[in-house]
Amino acid sequence: MNRKEISEYLEERGETAVLADGLDDAFMGFSQRMNEPLLAVYSLKKVIEILMERDGMSYEDAIEYADFNILGAWVGPQTPIFVYPMEF
DSSP, rough: OHHHHHHHHHHHHHHOOOOTTTTTGGGGEEEOOTSSOOOEEHHHHHHHHHHHHOOOOOOOHHHHHHHIIIIIISSSTTEEEEEEEEEE
């Protein structure tokens, strides 16, 4: 899904969520608990791939950047969730 499709989905349902800029390809969906706000969910593995491909970072630099600038960013109670996908 791209940003427009995600925003339309939210609007149709009367919901809001904080979306991570430039990481649409890592978007997985939404998470919600009872009486809690809707949270956007992203694949951290895909985030790392985006940083490497789009920004030309090495794997180590992408991990360090993501850790400090993405995982370390608090943007309020609807701060997105970043999932470490497990491969079986």
